[in-house]
Amino acid sequence: MNNLFQYVPGHSLIHRLNPVTKIFLTIVICIAAFLTDRLLFLAGLLAVDLLIGIVAGVANRTWNIFRGLLKIAAFLFLLQALLTRKGTPVFWIITDQGLLTAGKVVLRLVVVCMPLALVLAVTRITDLTNAMVQVMHVPYPYAFTLSTAIRFIPQFLEEMAGIMEAQTARGVAFDKARGLKKFSMILPLCAPLLISSVRRTDQTAVAAEARGFHLRTRTSGYKQYPFTGIDLGAAAFCLLLLTGAMLL
Amino acid sequence: MIQIQDLSFTYKNGESPALQEISLTVPDGGFLGIIGPAGAGKTTLARAAAGIIPHHYPGDFYGSVTVNGLDTVDSSIIDLSRLVGMVFQDVDSQIISPLVEDEMLYGLENFGVSREEIPQRMEEALEKVGIADLRDRSIASLSGGQRQKVAIASIIALKPRILVLDEPTGELDPRSSRQIFSLLKELNEEQGITIILIEQKIMLLCEFARQLAVLSKGRIVRQGDTREVLSHAEELQALGVNCPRVTTLSRVLSEKTGAEQPVCINLDEAENMVRRLIP
Numbered sequence A: 001m002n003n004l005f006q007y008v009p010g011h012s013l014i015h016r017l018n019p020v021t022k023i024f025l026t027i028v029i030c031i032a033a034f035l036t037d038r039l040l041f042l043a044g045l046l047a048v049d050l051l052i053g054i055v056a057g058v059a060n061r062t063w064n065i066f067r068g069l070l071k072i073a074a075f076l077f078l079l080q081a082l083l084t085r086k087g088t089p090v091f092w093i094i095t096d097q098g099l100l101t102a103g104k105v106v107l108r109l110v111v112v113c114m115p116l117a118l119v120l121a122v123t124r125i126t127d128l129t130n131a132m133v134q135v136m137h138v139p140y141p142y143a144f145t146l147s148t149a150i151r152f153i154p155q156f157l158e159e160m161a162g163i164m165e166a167q168t169a170r171g172v173a174f175d176k177a178r179g180l181k182k183f184s185m186i187l188p189l190c191a192p193l194l195i196s197s198v199r200r201t202d203q204t205a206v207a208a209e210a211r212g213f214h215l216r217t218r219t220s221g222y223k224q225y226p227f228t229g230i231d232l233g234a235a236a237f238c239l240l241l242l243t244g245a246m247l248l
Numbered sequence B: 001m002i003q004i005q006d007l008s009f010t011y012k013n014g015e016s017p018a019l020q021e022i023s024l025t026v027p028d029g030g031f032l033g034i035i036g037p038a039g040a041g042k043t044t045l046a047r048a049a050a051g052i053i054p055h056h057y058p059g060d061f062y063g064s065v066t067v068n069g070l071d072t073v074d075s076s077i078i079d080l081s082r083l084v085g086m087v088f089q090d091v092d093s094q095i096i097s098p099l100v101e102d103e104m105l106y107g108l109e110n111f112g113v114s115r116e117e118i119p120q121r122m123e124e125a126l127e128k129v130g131i132a133d134l135r136d137r138s139i140a141s142l143s144g145g146q147r148q149k150v151a152i153a154s155i156i157a158l159k160p161r162i163l164v165l166d167e168p169t170g171e172l173d174p175r176s177s178r179q180i181f182s183l184l185k186e187l188n189e190e191q192g193i194t195i196i197l198i199e200q201k202i203m204l205l206c207e208f209a210r211q212l213a214v215l216s217k218g219r220i221v222r223q224g225d226t227r228e229v230l231s232h233a234e235e236l237q238a239l240g241v242n243c244p245r246v247t248t249l250s251r252v253l254s255e256k257t258g259a260e261q262p263v264c265i266n267l268d269e270a271e272n273m274v275r276r277l278i279p
Ligand SMILES: Nc1ncnc2c1ncn2[C@@H]1O[C@H](COP(=O)(O)OP(=O)(O)OP(=O)(O)O)[C@@H](O)[C@H]1O
Pocket: B011, B012, B013, B014, B018, B036, B037, B038, B039, B040, B041, B042, B043, B044, B045, B057, B089
């Protein structure tokens, strides 16, 4: 969990894409997933997701994200299959229509979530927000909020682990509990953690202001984010995906 | 120059004043050390000197603080931030970016340092603090001491005229602490940067700071030249501030020999004194 959102350094084709292109590609995959109504095309999109992960050299991470999503997907699949009443029954109250819709819903979910998580694995948060500000003209305060939120995830988890360790040392059996039980044990810890996080973010805001937060303009970034040939290639690929989603 | 006159401050949600009737002047190019027990108000004083109080912490503010002629209450935090660089006591809340390099870039970019100058400023600061090799690391992968060095380097790169450092060596080993202190001394002597340094390591502080202020329960109980303040060793001890061992040595020797010995503030002076007394 801890490093599911952390940047994995690299120089792959995907890493070298302009951050804006990566956001664009993510959005296009999402749109394509909602445009199409064919199971096979959705499966194709999933293959694209996985392929992107492999080309970026983050196959391990891709697999972890996929596995994480699979648990939620299985639950959703069951729910959808049980609730759909149309079509001919194939087994107990489950119909063929139900199975098909459930498959599509679940595939769509996985296809849409994967690139969102992958973007963070192959892009530095600062590049992401800087490019958003410079190229997409997103107001800096919004970009700052986003990057700060993402930056605090590992710290939050680190502190959470620290507290759980301390509690375990006092005899609380976190490791033995599972599922809902574990969740209910962790929940009370969240409030104090959240309070300390808010206090800390407040101080971070002060630190940012003391270092010229208000002086920052759209062009303040030291690094620049020009579009290159690979971005053009990615754009062409996006066009292909969209046409495919509409025609197939 | 920082001039503080009759400053009293109570945090909005605080029961008692965190600072009371503080008057203090740090001349241009001065090096002031601040020491005092936990909760004495050291951090509050640092925040006031940097203008963060009252701009960010609401509360009752009496008296005045002027930084290079700017009254902190009337000036914007933007103008003040160009003058004063502050290293926070809690490094984790000071660090904004997920990567060392981005953290270094942040202030440089905002203050409009030119593209040509940025790499050199960044390398110089990292080099001086001794962490050139950490440039590409992520903050999450660093130790507390390493993070502290990153925070210091990111402020030093901005070349502010005044530096306020709140226990900047709290997580550093003795050798790194000394390295940071030497760096501050160099900035102070060669570039005339005014320094206000809060520190618990009294031995180091006395060796480097030219002036000392002792804070207790929100008040300044002693201030003046380092040597002068240290001559009141017993008073400091009573407040819970330990004196350097060399200072204690000179005091004990004064008592034992019956002749007033000069207050020693570093090892060399202590050695000379002992050599003088033991012919
Ligand atoms: N943000 C705040 N809100 C309310 N009260 C505060 C705040 N920060 C500090 N105080 C109070 O002000 C007083 C002085 O605190 P301060 O942090 O300045 O002490 P300090 O000398 O820096 O202590 P330490 O050595 O532990 O860092 C304390 O009583 C503290 O509880």
